[in-house]
Amino acid sequence: MMSPAHYLFLSLALFLIGCIGVVTRRNVIVVLMSIELILNAVNINLVLFSRIFGDVAGQVFALFIIADAAAEAAVGLGIIIAFFRNRETVLADEMDLLKW
Amino acid sequence: MLDSFLFYFFAGVAVLSAALMVTRRNVIHCAVFLITTLLATAGIFLQLRAEFLFVTQIILYVGGIMVLFIFVIMLVRLDAPIHQLRFRLQKFVAFLVTLVLGLEVAGILFLARKLPGDGLFITGSASPEKLPPNSEELARSLFSTYLLPFEIASVLLLVAMVGAVVMAKNRKRSDPS
Numbered sequence: 434m435m436s437p438a439h440y441l442f443l444s445l446a447l448f449l450i451g452c453i454g455v456v457t458r459r460n461v462i463v464v465l466m467s468i469e470l471i472l473n474a475v476n477i478n479l480v481l482f483s484r485i486f487g488d489v490a491g492q493v494f495a496l497f498i499i500a501d502a503a504a505e506a507a508v509g510l511g512i513i514i515a516f517f518r519n520r521e522t523v524l525a526d527e528m529d530l531l532k533w
Numbered sequence: 534m535l536d537s538f539l540f541y542f543f544a545g546v547a548v549l550s551a552a553l554m555v556t557r558r559n560v561i562h563c564a565v566f567l568i569t570t571l572l573a574t575a576g577i578f579l580q581l582r583a584e585f586l587f588v589t590q591i592i593l594y595v596g597g598i599m600v601l602f603i604f605v606i607m608l609v610r611l612d613a614p615i616h617q618l619r620f621r622l623q624k625f626v627a628f629l630v631t632l633v634l635g636l637e638v639a640g641i642l643f644l645a646r647k648l649p650g651d652g653l654f655i656t657g658s659a660s661p662e663k664l665p666p667n668s669e670e671l672a673r674s675l676f677s678t679y680l681l682p683f684e685i686a687s688v689l690l691l692v693a694m695v696g697a698v699v700m701a702k703n704r705k706r707s708d709p710s
Binding site for chain 2: 435438439440441442443445446449450451452453454457458460462463465466467469470473476477480481482484488489490492493495496497498499500501502503504505506507508510511512513514515517518521523
């Protein structure tokens with residue numbers, strides 16, 4: 434396998450791209466997809482260290498993170514559908530119900 | 534040789550399609566590029582000898598979560614008029630903050646060898662003689678050591694399912710009035 438630093442920098446790159454997506458995109462669906470990308474980048478790290486130390490705990494945690502991402506996506510998309518039904522928009526700029 | 538070729542191939546595909554994902558205007562294109570990224574990450578998992586996670590990533594992420602995303606994209610009307618950005622500096626500030634974060638973490642990784650003791654173990658090559666964890670060990674660990682978190686995860690998924698149904702239900706139609 435390659436040296437661990439390669440994987441760490443790959444994971445860092447994916448994480449940063451996900452961060453840029455969360456902060457700059459106005460469409461809430463794309464923001465949710467960027468969050469999935471961030472969680473995925475974290476999984477690479479967990480699997481990498483699981484491989485290095487020969488311990489399956491990292492892979493178990495990665496499994497839990499995948500389950501968590503599934504739950505988060507389901508609830509988030511449900512919220513988006515409910516919001517779209519009320520306000521007819523999915524743009525983050527238009528979501529200002531709590532703005533006084 | 535083959536190892537490094539596979540790593541650079543999967544990493545290149547992952548990073549390139551992730552970058553395309555956050556920059557494309559069309560949301561369906563974003564979803565497709567995210568699927569490509571997730572598949573490339575699955576390849577990285579396989580290279581790290583995490584076979585079970587490789588399969589789980591493809592079945593659960595690409596087959597489950599992304600289909601859900603595409604359903605919602607189809608359900609929601611996206612051709613609403615795009616207004617001007619209200620906060621024009623947003624992109625600049627976002628890139629600045631992300632750049633600072635990236636430099637910070639990259640600096641830590643670069644300096645990791647100089648830490649006291651042996652330093653972080655990231656620059657040397659991993660020892661290949663260690664037994665690679667396989668699916669059987671993963672299952673044994675999941676159902677013995679991590680049994681309670683496993684059950685809690687199932688409860689979490691149940692709660693999320695009920696929550697998603699309640700959120701997306703049409704309340705107006707169910708009103709008796």
